[in-house]
Amino acid sequence: MIHHPQRFVDVILPLPLPGKFTYSVPEEMNGELQPGVRVIVQFGKKKFYSALIHRIHNEEPSGYEIKSIETVLDKQPVVHPELFEFWEWIASYYHCSLGEVMKAALPSGLKLESETRVIFNPEFEEDKNDLSSRERLILTFLRIRKISSVSDLNRADEKGNAYSVIKSLLSRGAISVEESLRSGYKPRTETFVRLAEAYSGESRLTELVDDLSRAPKQQELLMRFLEYTRFGNEEAIPEYSKKRLLEKVGTTTATLNTLIKKGVFELAERRVDRLSQYAGNIREGFELSQAQEQAYAEIEQNLEEKQVTLLHGVTSSGKTEIYIRLIKKYIQENKQVLYLLPEIALTTQIVQRLKQVFGDKAGIYHSRFNDAERVEIWNKVLNFDPESDENQYQVIIGARSSVFLPYRFPGLIIVDEEHENSYKQFDPAPRYHARDAAIVLSHLTGARVLLGTATPAIESYFNALSGKYGLVELSERFKQIELPKILTADLRDAYKRKQMRGHFTPLLFEEIEKALEANEQVILFQNRRGFAPFIECKTCGWVPKCKHCDVSLTYHKHNNSLVCHYCGYTIHHPTNCQACGSNEINTKGFGTEKIEDEVSLIFPEARIARMDLDTTRARKSFEKIIHDYDSGKIDILIGTQMVTKGLDFQNVSVVGILNADNLLNYPDFRAYERSYQLMAQVSGRAGRKYRQGKVIIQTSEPDHHIIQQVIQNDYLGMYKGQLAERKHFKYPPYYRLIGLVLKHRDKREVERIANQLASMLKRSFRSRVLGPEDPVINRIQNWYIKQFWLKIEREISIVSAKKKLQEILDEVKTQPGNSGVQINIDVDPM
Ligand SMILES: Nc1ncnc2c1ncn2[C@@H]1O[C@H](COP(=O)(O)OP(=O)(O)OP(=O)(O)O)[C@@H](O)[C@H]1O
Numbered sequence: 001m002i003h004h005p006q007r008f009v010d011v012i013l014p015l016p017l018p019g020k021f022t023y024s025v026p027e028e029m030n031g032e033l034q035p036g037v038r039v040i041v042q043f044g045k046k047k048f049y050s051a052l053i054h055r056i057h058n059e060e061p062s063g064y065e066i067k068s069i070e071t072v073l074d075k076q077p078v079v080h081p082e083l084f085e086f087w088e089w090i091a092s093y094y095h096c097s098l099g100e101v102m103k104a105a106l107p108s109g110l111k112l113e114s115e116t117r118v119i120f121n122p123e124f125e126e127d128k129n130d131l132s133s134r135e136r137l138i139l140t141f142l143r144i145r146k147i148s149s150v151s152d153l154n155r156a157d158e159k160g161n162a163y164s165v166i167k168s169l170l171s172r173g174a175i176s177v178e179e180s181l182r183s184g185y186k187p188r189t190e191t192f193v194r195l196a197e198a199y200s201g202e203s204r205l206t207e208l209v210d211d212l213s214r215a216p217k218q219q220e221l222l223m224r225f226l227e228y229t230r231f232g233n234e235e236a237i238p239e240y241s242k243k244r245l246l247e248k249v250g251t252t253t254a255t256l257n258t259l260i261k262k263g264v265f266e267l268a269e270r271r272v273d274r275l276s277q278y279a280g281n282i283r284e285g286f287e288l289s290q291a292q293e294q295a296y297a298e299i300e301q302n303l304e305e306k307q308v309t310l311l312h313g314v315t316s317s318g319k320t321e322i323y324i325r326l327i328k329k330y331i332q333e334n335k336q337v338l339y340l341l342p343e344i345a346l347t348t349q350i351v352q353r354l355k356q357v358f359g360d361k362a363g364i365y366h367s368r369f370n371d372a373e374r375v376e377i378w379n380k381v382l383n384f385d386p387e388s389d390e391n392q393y394q395v396i397i398g399a400r401s402s403v404f405l406p407y408r409f410p411g412l413i414i415v416d417e418e419h420e421n422s423y424k425q426f427d428p429a430p431r432y433h434a435r436d437a438a439i440v441l442s443h444l445t446g447a448r449v450l451l452g453t454a455t456p457a458i459e460s461y462f463n464a465l466s467g468k469y470g471l472v473e474l475s476e477r478f479k480q481i482e483l484p485k486i487l488t489a490d491l492r493d494a495y496k497r498k499q500m501r502g503h504f505t506p507l508l509f510e511e512i513e514k515a516l517e518a519n520e521q522v523i524l525f526q527n528r529r530g531f532a533p534f535i536e537c538k539t540c541g542w543v544p545k546c547k548h549c550d551v552s553l554t555y556h557k558h559n560n561s562l563v564c565h566y567c568g569y570t571i572h573h574p575t576n577c578q579a580c581g582s583n584e585i586n587t588k589g590f591g592t593e594k595i596e597d598e599v600s601l602i603f604p605e606a607r608i609a610r611m612d613l614d615t616t617r618a619r620k621s622f623e624k625i626i627h628d629y630d631s632g633k634i635d636i637l638i639g640t641q642m643v644t645k646g647l648d649f650q651n652v653s654v655v656g657i658l659n660a661d662n663l664l665n666y667p668d669f670r671a672y673e674r675s676y677q678l679m680a681q682v683s684g685r686a687g688r689k690y691r692q693g694k695v696i697i698q699t700s701e702p703d704h705h706i707i708q709q710v711i712q713n714d715y716l717g718m719y720k721g722q723l724a725e726r727k728h729f730k731y732p733p734y735y736r737l738i739g740l741v742l743k744h745r746d747k748r749e750v751e752r753i754a755n756q757l758a759s760m761l762k763r764s765f766r767s768r769v770l771g772p773e774d775p776v777i778n779r780i781q782n783w784y785i786k787q788f789w790l791k792i793e794r795e796i797s798i799v800s801a802k803k804k805l806q807e808i809l810d811e812v813k814t815q816p817g818n819s820g821v822q823i824n825i826d827v828d829p830m
C-alpha cells in the first residue's frame with residue numbers, strides 16, 4: 001500500500017474566535033487543496049461552515065481529536081493566498097479575529113453558514129436532465145418551502161451535507177442566499193441550444209438535413225443554427241441562445257421542441273453576465289487646464305518617490321479629471337485601479353463620469369448591489385488577466401469594503417474625499433479605516449495611493465507636511481472661478497428682532513428668492529433628518545423617549561410618528577402628554593423634513609426635493625434625486641451631510657447652512673475639524689460652472705474662529721489651531737487612541753465592571769487611561785454603555801500595548817459574575 005503523508009489544513013472560520021483551526025485532509029482530497037480554497041468543515045456539535053484554507057502542512061496537532069474536512073467547494077482559490085498577509089494585518093492592527101476579517105471581506109454569496117438562509121428562485125427554468133438526483137431533491141424541498149436554512153437542507157440531503165449541492169444550484173441561478181432577498185435578487189440565466197452528441201458529426205447531419213426536407217420549418221431552424229454557430233468552421237461555437245435563435249429564424253418554440261424530442265437538439269441553462277453593460281458614448285478625458293497639468297505632473301513625480309501622495313485641491317478644482325488621467329496611465333500599464341468613495345450618494349455622479357471615459361472597464365462595488373452581482377465582480381477582479389484583451393474590470397469604483405477585493409495587479413488606489421469618517425467601519429469588527437487599510441495594502445502589493453480632498457484630515461495633512469506623504473496643492477478652481485462668497489447670518493439677532501420666517505433669517509430668505517428668480521438652484525443643509533429631534537409638553541416639559549435607548553424620539557411628520565434613530569423603535573405621535581394629560585405638545589429643534597415643510601410654505605412655487613436617509617432607502621433613489629436636480633427639475637435641494645460633498649452641479653448659486661451651532665457644539669475632539677470640513681465642502685457645491693456662488697451660514701456665533709476660517713478659506717489656519725489643541729490634549733496625530741466600549745444588560749453591573757476595569761487599566765497604563773465615561777447615548781437597545789479611551793504615545797509599541805490590553809480584558813471577562821459584559825476594542829476611533 002502506498003503511504004500518503006497525512007496532511008492537515010489550517011482554516012479560517014467566519015467566527016469572532018482567535019486562532020486558526022486545524023482539520024485533517026481525507027486521502028481522496030489529497031492534491032485537490034490549495035490555500036484560498038473554500039472547504040466545508042464541522043465546528044461545534046452541529047454547525048457547518050464554509051471555511052478558507054489558510055495553510056496546508058504535515059504538523060499533527062496534539063491534545064484534541066481532529067476532525068476532517070467534509071467537502072471541498074472550489075477548484076481554484078477564491079482569495080489569493082498573498083492577500084492573507086493583508087487580512088492578518090487588519091486582524092492584528094484592529095484587534096479582531098481573522099474570521100471577522102473574512103466575514104467583512106467576502107461577499108455573502110461566498111460564505112455559506114449553517115444559519116444562512118437559502119431561497120428558491122421561482123423564475124428558474126428547470127431542466128431535469130441537467131440536475132443530479134441530490135440537486136433535484138434539494139430543489140424540490142426548497143420549492144415547497146420557498147426558504148430554508150442551510151442546516152435544514154443538510155438534514156434533507158441524503159448525505160447529510162448539502163453544501164456542494166447548494167453551491168452548484170447557486171451557480172445555476174436556481175437558488176439564492178439570504179442577502180439577495182432584500183435587494184430583490186433576480187438571477188439571470190439564459191437557455192442555450194446545442195446539438196445532441198449523436199448529431200455532432202458531419203455525415204449524420206447531412207443525412208438529417210435530407211430527412212427533414214418534408215418538415216421545412218425544422219429544416220430551416222437546423223440550417224440556420226448551423227450557420228449561426230459556424231458549424232465546421234474553426235471559430236465554431238458549440239451553442240446558441242434559444243431566445244435569439246427563435247427570434248432570428250422567426251419560428252416557434254414548438255418547432256424547436258420537436259427537434260429536441262427527435263434528439264437533435266438539447267437545451268442547457270447558462271448563467272449570463274448580470275452586470276449591466278455601458279451603452280453610452282466613450283469620450284476622451286478633458287484636456288487639463290494649466291493648473292491641472294501642473295498638479296498632474298507633480299502627482300506623477302510624487303507617486304514615483306512616495307508610497308502615498310495627498311492631493312489638496314480646493315472644491316471644484318477639477319480633481320476628478322486629474323484622477324481620470326492617472327487611471328488611464330495605469331490602465332495602459334495593465335494595472336488594476338481602485339477608486340474608493342466614502343458614500344454611495346457620491347457614486348452616481350462619479351460612476352457616470354468614469355463610465356464615460358472607461359466604459360465597461362469600470363465596475364462598481366457597493367452594498368446596494370445584490371449578492372450575485374457582488375460575487376461576479378469579485379470573480380472578475382480575481383481573474384483579471386493583464387495579458388488578455390477581453391473586456392475586464394480594470395477600474396473598480398467602490399465603497400469601503402472594496403478594499404478587500406482580490407486584486408492581483410493593483411497599480412493605484414485613489415481615496416477620494418479621504419477626510420470622510422464614513423471610511424471607518426464602526427460596527428461590527430473589523431473596525432477598520434478603509435483609507436488606512438488601502439495604504440497598508442499598497443505597501444504589501446507595491447501599488448501607490450493617492451489621497452484627494454479639498455479638506456484633508458488633520459492626520460493626513462500632518463503626514464504630508466512631515467514628508468511621510470507627498471503633497472500636491474491645487475488652489476484654483478477650474479476656469480478660475482472664484483470660491484464662493486460666504487456670509488454669516490446672525491440667528492440670535494434675527495430671533496431677537498423677530499425677523500425669522502420659520503428657520504430662515506432675512507438674509508438667507510432673500511438670497512434664495514433671488515436665486516429662484518434668476519432660475520438658479522439652491523442647496524440647503526441641515527445635519528438632522530426627521531421633522532423635529534424631539535417633542536415636549538408645553539405644560540410639564542415631558543419628552544417622549546425610546547423604550548430601549550437613552551434618547552428622545554425624533555418626530556417624523558409624514559407618518560405622524562416618533563422614531564428612535566438608534567434602534568428604529570416607533571410609536572404614534574401622542575395626542576396628550578403622558579405625564580400631565582395636557583394636549584399642548586410642541587416640537588423642538590428641526591430636521592430636514594421640517595425645512596422641507598417650511599420651504600414649501602415660504603416658496604410655494606419652488607420645486608423641492610429632500611435627500612436624507614429617509615428618502616434614499618430604495619436602490620435607485622439617489623440616482624433619481626441627483627438626476628432630477630441636475631436636469632433642472634428641482635430648484636431647492638434639502639439634505640443632510642449627503643448633499644455636502646463631491647456632488648457636481650452646474651447651476652447652484654446659493655448654499656444655505658441652516659444651523660452651524662449644532663455642528664460646532666458637538667462633544668468630540670474632532671468637532672471643529674469636522675465642522676470646518678462640512679461647511680467648506682457644502683459651500684463648495686455653489687458656483688461651480690459659471691460664476692461665483694454665495695453661501696449663507698446661519699449661526700448665533702458669527703465670530704467663531706472656525707466659521708471665520710471657513711469664510712477665508714483658511715485651511716492652514718484651522719489645521720494649525722487644531723494641531724496645537726491635539727498636542728496639548730494628547731490626541732492624534734500625536735497620540736494613538738484606542739477606544740473601549742463596555743455593554744451590559746444591567747446598568748449597575750456595567751458600572752461595577754467598568755470601575756473594576758478602570759483600576760486594572762490604570763495600574764498598567766496610568767494616566768493614559770480616560771474613563772469610564774458615559775457616551776453621548778448611554779443606553780442603546782437596552783444595552784447600558786460605558787467607554788474608555790487609551791491615549792498611547794507614538795513612541796510606544798502599539799502591539800505590546802494591545803497585548804497588555806487584551807490580557808487585562810481577558811482577566812476582567814473571566815472574573816466571577818462578569819460573563820454578561822461585552823467589550824469592544826476600537827483602534828483609531830473616529
Ligand atoms: N479640464 C477640464 N475640462 C473641462 N471641464 C473640467 C475640467 N476639469 C474640471 N472640469 C469640470 O469642472 C467641474 C469641477 O471639477 P471636479 O468635479 O473634478 O472638481 P473636484 O476638484 O473633484 O471638486 P470637489 O472636491 O468639490 O468634488 C466638473 O464639472 C468638471 O467636469
Ligand SMILES: [Zn+2]
Binds near residue numbers: 547564567568
Ligand atoms: Zn431606541
